[in-house]
Amino acid sequence: MNERTTYAPARAELLGNHTDYNEGLVLAIAINVGTTISGSGRADTQFNLSSEGFPDSWSGWIDQFTPQKEPAPTWPNYVIGVGQALQSAGVALKGADLHISTTIPIGSGLSSSAALEIATALQLLKLNPGKELAPLEIAKAGQWAEHHFSGVKCGLLDQISVLMSKENHATFIDCRSFEVRHLPLGEETEFVIVHSGVNHALDSGDYNERHADCSEAAKLLGVPFLRDVTPGELEERRSLLPERVYRRAVHVVGETARVASAVSCLAHGNMDSFGKLMFESHRSSVENFENSCTEQDFLVNFSAGFDGCKGARLSGGGFGGATIHLLDQEKTAEFSAVIGDAYEKQFGRQPLILKTKACHGAH
Numbered sequence: 001m002n003e004r005t006t007y008a009p010a011r012a013e014l015l016g017n018h019t020d021y022n023e024g025l026v027l028a029i030a031i032n033v034g035t036t037i038s039g040s041g042r043a044d045t046q047f048n049l050s051s052e053g054f055p056d057s058w059s060g061w062i063d064q065f066t067p068q069k070e071p072a073p074t075w076p077n078y079v080i081g082v083g084q085a086l087q088s089a090g091v092a093l094k095g096a097d098l099h100i101s102t103t104i105p106i107g108s109g110l111s112s113s114a115a116l117e118i119a120t121a122l123q124l125l126k127l128n129p130g131k132e133l134a135p136l137e138i139a140k141a142g143q144w145a146e147h148h149f150s151g152v153k154c155g156l157l158d159q160i161s162v163l164m165s166k167e168n169h170a171t172f173i174d175c176r177s178f179e180v181r182h183l184p185l186g187e188e189t190e191f192v193i194v195h196s197g198v199n200h201a202l203d204s205g206d207y208n209e210r211h212a213d214c215s216e217a218a219k220l221l222g223v224p225f226l227r228d229v230t231p232g233e234l235e236e237r238r239s240l241l242p243e244r245v246y247r248r249a250v251h252v253v254g255e256t257a258r259v260a261s262a263v264s265c266l267a268h269g270n271m272d273s274f275g276k277l278m279f280e281s282h283r284s285s286v287e288n289f290e291n292s293c294t295e296q297d298f299l300v301n302f303s304a305g306f307d308g309c310k311g312a313r314l315s316g317g318g319f320g321g322a323t324i325h326l327l328d329q330e331k332t333a334e335f336s337a338v339i340g341d342a343y344e345k346q347f348g349r350q351p352l353i354l355k356t357k358a359c360h361g362a363h
């Protein structure tokens with residue numbers, strides 16, 4: 001049978017940390033590394049998965065799609081979880097031979113999992129035509145795999161930005177209405193992404209703990225989600241919350257407010273102010289959400305002292321992984337060299353550095 005290829009990029013979160021599952025606002029971009037799946041359909045119901053970037057392979061039948069647990073490789077969960085979700089959405093799934101390759105550094109917080117989910121969803125929809133799914137439904141199939149096969153109670157930031165991003169634009173997502181808008185970033189804007197090498201594993205429990213703190217905050221404030229509180233209202237009702245839960249709420253409520261300000265910065269081409277919001281976001285991660293680490297703090301602090309880096313922050317779930325740095329194009333080469341050297345001097349190893357513009361979503 002004919003082989004088909006699908007591709008889904010990694011994403012970087014520009015602003016709006018942990019806002020998605022609180023029904024808040026977020027800004028993201030797709031970046032220039034990604035996951036490719038070559039696939040061919042089968043007449044039976046067997047799935048054979050092989051990969052270059054992930055360890056081992058996986059074979060099983062469609063009716064054996066159950067979450068894989070360690071010590072077995074767990075990456076197939078993102079593929080078979082999506083398969084299961086698509087079946088529930090009405091896709092008549094047949095077997096497939098899928099070969100996966102990726103250029104996304106695993107554990108970097110750049111959403112290798114969402115890229116795998118979305119490349120899988122597009123591949124399986126191609127191999128099993130007949131049922132059309134809207135982009136939001138495709139994104140939700142990926143989220144379903146995270147919730148039920150990987151155990152991470154994530155929002156939809158990753159899947160939507162991987163699927164729907166646009167070249168040279170920031171992807172704005174309202175995680176309540178799921179309105180998605182593309183806001184021009186300007187030709188000159190380039191990003192440097194630095195992977196600290198501290199691997200972030202969202203299924204380690206920290207992510208779900210933060211999620212629980214946010215739900216607790218909303219409950220104590222008497223609102224459905226933290227999206228329903230403004231920074232002013234949160235201050236007025238601070239006494240309702242235990243100290244830790246209050247700080248978690250300050251971060252999330254502040255992030256949605258910062259995204260709203262950032263949208264207006266983009267409308268006016270004011271990238272300097274946009275960058276300041278990124279620095280503020282990182283400070284709030286450190287002080288309020290406690291989802292940064294020493295290495296990420298070093299990278300962001302270094303950027304604050306580099307003339308030409310407008311803003312920097314951790315990107316994604318946190319607890320290790322990557323930082324994102326906003327620069328003018330002519331500064332990226334110099335910045336990449338000096339930040340790599342400074343990091344090596346401090347931690348004894350070179351970090352992984354990627355230069356990227358905002359890229360197009362999956363296809």
Ligand code: GLA
Pocket residue numbers: 013016017018019020021111154155156157158316317318
């Ligand atoms: C991870 C999750 C997303 C989002 C970010 C933090 O990437 O998968 O849903 O919550 O963390 O903003």
